[in-house]
Amino acid sequence: MAEKHFLEQTKYTKEFIIPYLKEHISLLKNMNVLEIGCAEAGLLSVFDELKCKTTGIELSPHRAQFAREKNQNSKIIEGDITSEEIVPLINDKFDLIIMREVIEHLHNKENALLNIDKLLNKDGYLFITFPPQYSPFAGHQQIGRTKLSKIPYLHLLPVNVLNLLTKKMNEREDFVDEIKLNYSTGMAINRFEKLITPFNYKIIQKDLYLFRPIYSQRYGLPIVKIPGIPLIKEAISFGYEILFIKSY
Incomplete structure (x- = not known):
């Protein structure tokens, strides 16, 4: 890589x-x-x-x-x-x-x-x-492994909503923490x-x-x-x- x-x-x-x-x-x-x-x-x-x-x-x-x-x-x-x-x-x-x-x-x-x-x-x-x-992908959500990685403005959603989505989509465990960190900084x-x-x-x-x-x-x-x-x-x-x- x-x-x-x-x-x-x-x-x-x-x-x-x-x-x-x-x-x-x-x-x-x-x-x-x-x-x-x-x-x-x-x-x-x-x-x-x-x-x-x-x-x-x-x-x-x-x-x-x-x-x-x-x-x-x-x-x-x-x-x-x-x-x-x-x-x-x-x-x-x-x-x-x-x-x-x-x-x-x-x-x-x-x-x-x-x-x-x-x-x-x-x-x-x-x-x-x-x-x-x-901007649409400022959370760097492209790090995800599911369709969530292609959704713009995902980092602007509340954490509880993101947690529900990641669980439903079987997304990587650190996905929410990562995109929220990227957004916060x-x-x-x-x-x-x-x-x-x-x-x-x-x-x-x-x-x-x-x-x-x-x-x-x-x-x-x-x-x-x-x-x-x-x-x-x-x-x-x-x-x-x-x-x-x-x-x-």
Whole structure:
């Protein structure tokens, strides 16, 4: 499974992330790149091919170990971006920081953003993506093994209703706890924009997706963007992606 994830990350980075970044960043080669929540580090392997210096932070010990084995040129750190020790542990500054599908799982999002700012060079780039908290599958119910995994907005139902459904459908025992945890730590778009505003980063590109680019790779769906209409964007957007530059 780890190898499958690594290959998916590599393919997605080559087919979408690199072309996307090249539209907005004049030179990707030889950059100092940090990925937060690097998992198996397929993304970092692609940046290594571009002669970039690469570093990854990963909370899971076994994923961090796999990443080290697959990326011997990368510095892989087992750690938590929200911790006070992470900045001195990394002991570096970066031209590009990428955090994809991570911030919605963090309990202390404020600390994470403060640490990221300390790690980002002046004129450095920050690329963040996440599924909005009130979006159809923000509970990550796709972890389920039954038809419940395909029902949108399931995470918004009361716990007692979810418990009845999971029992009736013979769903995995931890299903309700998992999707409710994902919902409770989730990130709403408006909240994110309030948290990031004090840093005075300049927005280079911001996109809201009905069908995110990763869905094109996984399910063969077309990439569909939607306008940022207040309230509606929180409920129907499957993905929020934003690229900043630190211009101070």
